[in-house]
């Protein structure tokens with residue numbers, strides 16, 4: 373654990389997460405059957421699991437150290453980070469307010485339904501830009517302060533230098549499990565996960581796949597790496613940008629194929645926004661010889677399964693399969 377003055381970590385997850393061999397998926401991709409492993413950061417234990425638990429250990433631990441009583445954060449309607457902030461607050465007896473984009477529909481599902489079950493107060497703000505959502509977050513924090521609470525604002529996606537420390541920890545954990553690691557493949561949203569891994573593993577060993585949450589993921593990841601480092605030359609990132617497709621919330625054919633492939637070769641469920649894109653990026657990287665057979669590749673499963681149930685396009689697809697596959701005898 374890094375010792376930095378004023379930073380505190382509170383345990384929220386179950387560590388280490390498993391590292392599992394994925395031989396059937398490896399062969400389907402054109403790799404050797406021992407080449408591909410999956411780091412199960414979807415099995416982090418709290419509130420349905422996912423990568424944000426590692427960041428929240430630092431963010432919430434530090435907030436508690438500063439006397440916070442209420443966590444305030446923001447995100448997309450199906451934010452996994454918001455759901456896990458709600459779970460962290462519940463676990464620690466803190467109030468949680470989530471400022472989420474979009475309008476209420478009256479038939480909320482996936483992460484949004486879990487936010488309510490976990491007891492968070494949800495404020496829907498319509499279609500605002502990230503800076504506008506940040507303004508609402510500051511207003512909410514101010515109003516909590518004036519009513520006697522001590523709010524802590526947790527950044528969008530949990531991605532500050534402090535939050536990224538959770539993935540510095542994860543990088544060290546992974547190296548213990550796989551000292552011969554060649555490449556770790558990871559979805560990039562708000563950037564902290566990739567930044568922490570790059571700090572721990574070096575830029576050559578981390579392959580990021582941008583999911584389109586930010587307009588310029590490379591700049592954000594670089595800025596976070598800068599914050600984690602004490603000077604020195606900034607590394608050149610391995611960041612694939614071609615899986616965003618028609619936008620963050622839109623399901624492309626490549627991502628749909630990737631989700632079905634992981635599910636049907638390994639029984640692993642990926643999500644349409646992040647981990648499905650990470651695998652689609654890995655498929656493309658093997659095709660381009662950017663990731664090669666005979667070396668140890670690790671796909672980070674960063675969670676997000678509740679988002680499957682909150683994604684209209686994917687649910688419509690699944691319903692269609694169920695209708696078409698009606699049993700009519702063997």
Ligand SMILES: Cc1ncc(COP(=O)(O)O)c(C=O)c1O
Nearest residue numbers: 452561562563564565646674676
């Ligand atoms: C399931 C999942 N995977 C990956 C990411 C990307 O992590 P980061 O925001 O640190 O880039 C997110 C971010 O929300 C996520 O929810």
